[in-house]
Amino acid sequence: MEKRVINPWEWQNERSYVQAVEVKQAEATLYVSGQTAINAEGQSSRADMKTQLQETINNLETVITEAGYQCSNIVRLNIYTTSTEEFLGCFDMLQAWLNLHSIQQASTVLEVAGLFETLNVELEAVVVR
Structure with a gap:
């Protein structure tokens, strides 16, 4: 498998994501349902x-x-949260985990009106091999 990161700018580096990830010759792709607490x-x-x-x-x-x-x-990580403000207050924890695994992913953060039951954050990923 071959991955190539496309970043026309540098500002996204502080936010721990990339603008695009190209994957060539992938053996398999895993689509992970949104994971929660x-x-x-x-x-x-x-x-x-x-x-x-x-x-x-x-x-x-x-x-x-x-x-x-x-x-x-991980090449794609979607983040759903009921409060962007609260999520950003602990964003350093997510950044530390991304850095620990050297993850460079395309990403989107979405604030939603609600998640299942009492949940406040959900992570949905695409992973290649």
Whole structure:
């Protein structure tokens, strides 16, 4: 698999995403449903945004690794949140995780009126191998 990042500018680097990712000769593609802070028993978290974001990251990583993929090969990450302001208050946690795995992904952040039950953040990914 061959990945190429397309960044005509530099300003997005501070925001931990890229403008586009081209993938050639991919062996397989994994489309990951939106992951949230739902525990193994299926209970939605009632915690604050920071705690939910950490639980969501953990769940996303679990699905990716269980499927036999690597987080470093995430090429698209959509972020849904009920509060952009609260999400940006803990954005450094997401940035640290992206940096830990050397993830360079195309990304969109969307504020939505609501998510399932008590959830405040959801991460949806496309991963290649």
